[in-house]
Amino acid sequence: MPLFINPCGEEHEVAVLGAPQGSAHMTTTVINMPRDISVPDHVVWSLFNTLFMNFCCLGFIAFAYSVKSRDRKMVGDITGAQAFASTAKCLNIWALIFNIILTIGAIVILIIFSAAIVQAVSQMINHPGGF
Numbered sequence: 001m002p003l004f005i006n007p008c009g010e011e012h013e014v015a016v017l018g019a020p021q022g023s024a025h026m027t028t029t030v031i032n033m034p035r036d037i038s039v040p041d042h043v044v045w046s047l048f049n050t051l052f053m054n055f056c057c058l059g060f061i062a063f064a065y066s067v068k069s070r071d072r073k074m075v076g077d078i079t080g081a082q083a084f085a086s087t088a089k090c091l092n093i094w095a096l097i098f099n100i101i102l103t104i105g106a107i108v109i110l111i112i113f114s115a116a117i118v119q120a121v122s123q124m125i126n127h128p129g130g131f
Helices: 043-050 055-075 080-125
Strands: 004-005 011-012
Touching: 043 055, 043 080, 055 080
Parallel strands: none
Antiparallel strands: 004 011
């Protein structure tokens, strides 16, 4: 056997690797691993809907379902994760629709009230002291 001398000066025997000795038959085993199935859990979207204009707590409920979906995914229950993620997505869509409607409604009301205030102030300037 060849000898190997390390930097400290110690000698070690080294086995030479090569083809298998004898007539042993080699077998090969192939394991097909399933690809990691990506299930979106919508946690960020749910958190956004929870923090901004949380209409009827839809964002918070969607956040709870998103966390449940993430938990199911970590356990390996893909079907349960997909079911909770689907519910979270539906709640997030409804929360987004209501948030858009409320935002547009608030802008319209603000415009109407500001126009009414401008008209009242201009009338008071044009007709001081009375109607």
